[in-house]
Amino acid sequence: MQSLRRPQTFKRFASITQDPLLTLALVLVVLFVAITIVFPLLSMIGEGFSPKGLPLFQRYLSDPVHLSIVTNTLVMGALVGLFGTAVGFLFAFVQVRLNVPFKRFMHIVALIPVISPPFAVATAVIVLFGRSGSISRGIFGVRYDIYGLDGLTLVMSLSFFTVAYLNLSGMMRALDPALDEAATNLGANKWRIFRTVTLPMLLPGIASSFLLLFVEAVADLGNPLVLGGNYEVLSTRIYITVIGLYDTTGAAVLSLILLVPSLTVFIVQRYWISRTSVVSVTGKPSGTPQMMNHPLVRWPLFGLTIAICLLILLIYGTIIHGAFIRVPGVRYDFTLEHFDFVLNGIGAQAMQDTTLLSILATPLAGLIGMVIAYLVVRKTFAGRSLLDFSTMLGIAVPGTVIGIGYVLSFNHPTTLTLPVLGEVTLLPQLTGGRGLLGGALAIIVVFIIRSVPAALRSGTAALSQIDPAIEEASISLGADNARTFRRITLPLIRPAFLAGLIYAFARSMTTISAVVFLTTPQTKIMTQQILNEVEHGRYGNAFAYCVVLIVIVMVAISIMYVTVGSTTGAERRLEGGL
């Protein structure tokens, strides 16, 4: 395969303004991003730096209670980053470099946490390892206090490591085995190769996984809420500040404090680490990776991985088992009353609403992601990287922060006072029960902006693998940009599109932090209901919700595979060479 990247200068063609449709698409996505991502953030920053907010900054940053919360947040983020990356690395290494059985099984288990409803893992861990846990107390007879940093680190590492695993296994596969061969040729043994060649090459990937997990951990609300105990972090503090102290300004200030580490880490990850990467993921490996076959390396690592797999299965098994028993961890008689509650009772509306809103949000998120990816990768226009960055903010900014921003921005109609026309309503009220469509629109929009970044990333990656000449060929044969996008680009990035859709749907169904402040009488969200049940100790109902949620996500993924196309499609052809 020839080098697919032409010099930068040849990428641009037909100035973007030449095509009205392209201009329209650009204007639309820019407006969308500006209104749904940038504007709420600015409102929140405005509130934080308002005369009401400024003194709070000073108070929070000098008061030992709040300082310890900030420290807690950072320590937790770092630990989760560390352990999550370690687990991800272990799984990737075993997958790519070890010659052991059950690899397929380990791969599938590693993917399970992608569709974990919030609270599910944390609650299951309490049932298993809490002070009266069936394992800690039941088997080992210890009253272990799982609440706090240790429990959080365990649960979050297990919930988030998939990202690190996929990231690192991709990199390990892309590592040119010729390097290993060269090192072997020069007389290095395998351990030395691992230390001096493999590890340094993977370092950017490791660092970037660490940072991604850090961002994810400090933004998480569900787990600290359930498992935090007295270990308080910023996200729970923000939640409390709104729901306990009735103080949106304080919440905005805390959000800004949380925003600093999240955004810093995000920017470092995105613009520094990704640049220093030495592994070319697009290159065709010139051989098969060399396997580590030393039994003292192979079997301990294998055992550890299998142990983690079993732990994950145990946790998910507990969730499923717990949904069918009277009181998880206490009374084990079989019952279907939890499912009755979720499917026929109070929970039914939340289930329907959440599914419907996710179904509406998913294709939009996928499409918007692909269009932005197309514009950013293929077209030149002023503010291109700004558009990319602003879109990415949708996920880089913690969900609670987005939620507060929405409440601050859209709880009233957005108006503009013009000199002649007087007051003009730009946007109707979006959030709250009086908001447009009973607040459902705001929730759909939040689902979309939380999912678009992933679609954008996978779209960008897919597009940069496709020779721009293929699109130019289409144009040269008389097709316009729209037809080219539809007939050529979209089919070629279909796997990325599918990945974007799956992610969007799973994310929408399981998100809590961003929508917790946006539910309305008309629109109920499943995760919020799960939180309710967990807080009231009805674990059975919570587990039943989780099981139903997992089933819905799985069914949706299968449907998407069928309608959008499986992995036997275009990308195979693409891989086969152009």
Place this chain on the structure above:
Amino acid sequence: MKRVVLILAFAFLALTLMPVLAQESTLTVLCTPQEDWCVAMTQAFEEQTGIDTNYVRLSSGESLARIRAAKDNPEFSVWWGGPADAFIAAKGEGLLDQYESPNAEAITPEYKDPDHYWTGVYVGALGFCSNLDVLEELGVEPPTSWDDLLAPELQGFVAMAHPATSGTAFTTFWTIVTLKADAMEAAEAGSGYDEEGAPTEDAVNAAFEYFAALNNNILQYTRSGSAPGTLAGQGEIGVAIIFSHDCVKLQQEGFEGILTTTFPEEGTGYEIGGMGIIANGPEPEAARLWYDWALTAAAQEIGPTVNSLQLPTNPDAAISELAVNLSEIKVVNYNFVAAGTNRTAIVERFDAEIASAPTE
């Protein structure tokens, strides 16, 4: 072609289902008690009046924040349930409308606002919710006094909610303040209460001393008021300080024979579940209908059917045999107004001095 069909199907789905979401219900109730009670209440009201009724369940703090945020264009008509101090705060901020319901006359004056901004719909007493198995293992009897909670055997086996997030926990705190004030007042008149009948600074300090001592035994301060009861039920702790009706509810829902409710001899605090009409809210007529209805004996007998065993404020309403009758236990003379005024200061001090302090 397949794609066109898909797009059309999607558009069709969106068009047919959006109106369902957008449906404007006639009456929107902001409901703070447990979800199943909210459902039972709204369904009963709908059946009785034919008015389309919807609810959203939010904790009292979140409720107040939401009402405040949507002050200019309220989304709710009436707010039902939740601790009275939130209603006192809302009244103070002008978020509630005055309404003198004919049915409110039957309610004892101490359970309603003298200015008719809110009326109590239920009452509940604080109690100790203990896990019998755990206490047996620890060799401790279920506590019957606030001081029993300080027993060294219970170290790490007591839980309560955090006053910042939970009305329950704040009620607990203020109960201790009241008890300390009573004791000081008994020892020396004027030392426990000031001229306006509010507990003195010294009484508050004494309460903080108690909670500092209790902190050694606390496993964690939960966010939700009823969560300690679950911890007790799961055997994570031995004693939870929660509303007794929450403990009874847990017993009804799977923890029978595991949990038991006891009360402190010195006296315990109680909450009044309030109800108020949102100022300038939509559908004021329907809101008043709800208000009147919710005060009737029939409406107040709905709670027990869903295991919500708070006591009715309407003296004609039947009391479930499972419920804890306030007349059978000793309750403190709870000053709701003083509690409301001191809340913020106490919560912040609690946060700084107690909750963040390391346990020994």
Place this chain on the structure above:
Amino acid sequence: MSQNNPEIRLKLENITKEFPDRGGSGTVKAVNNISLDICAGEFLTLLGPSGCGKTTTLRLIAGFESPTTGRILLDNQDVTPQPPNKRDMALVFQNYALFPHMSVFDNIAYGLQTQRVKRQDIQRRVNEALLMMGLQGLGDRRPNQLSGGQQQRVALARSLVVEPRILLFDEPLSNLDAKLRVQMRGEIHRLQRRLRITSVYVTHDQIEAMALSDRIVVMNAGKIEQIGTPSDIYHRPATRFVADFIGRANFVDVTVLSESAAGVEVEIFKRRITVASSVRRDGAPLVAMLRSESLTLRHDPALPQVLVEQTMFLGSEVEYIVNTGSQQLVVVEQDPRGVHVVAEGETIGLDFVPEAVHLLPA
């Protein structure tokens, strides 16, 4: 040029294209004030080293870039502001750019579908194209199931089938291996001569350029060095750059003895010859260009003696690097019998074909 009254199909007028500098501050002129006429039915090649601006020029013609200044006229119509899909030109790409998710048939039909040609006509024309390119029976294949040469043929068929006013080629053969390249070169040549479709062809391969072109445009650093027939370009390069870029050239300093209508009389390798040259001397020094194949080595003491420094056997010919004492020269000798190889270190006489001497400004 074959036609007497050539109809101008494409006209470039003072085209300049600037790109932002890598540093970001300044601009780089990739194409610097180029004017060019291309006649209907002509096969014109843009030839030059990489970075000379030939590909940019092609992309300007195709419309994938818009010129900073200047105009592009297609059949006397200004197409400068028109997007590439409206220009009625088809581009054949270096790596074919076949649509990997479509069959060969669909690839070829793509442009016709875009033009909303009727279904039966598409069927017929695609089948004709398949036949013409020797691809019959491969219509259902996917591009990745084809060999490189077949892929290139599909790419060609896809561009030809839409019957564009101009066919553009962007180094189409550079991805093929040497043997296939020669074969495809022949096919393109045959096809173009048959269809007489106006073509602009970009390559850095001089052999390809000479084999295919009616005219060659040699470019360097964004400017045109010379436009001419392959023979002009090879034998009578206008500049030292062109002479050096194409073929193997030796530059020898000459002493100008006299100038007359018949030409310039110079002394070269101790021999006086008169060279018919259009180069106006005007007092400036001149240099003689001698192609390597016009030099020969012979054992003859009367000739100037040179030292053979390196001998490379190339199969059909032998390449020598010889030293005259003042400079190195490259000499290529045909050696069909494989006996006449001069060893390294030998001293031998140097002879040359006087008619092959071409004078250039030094």
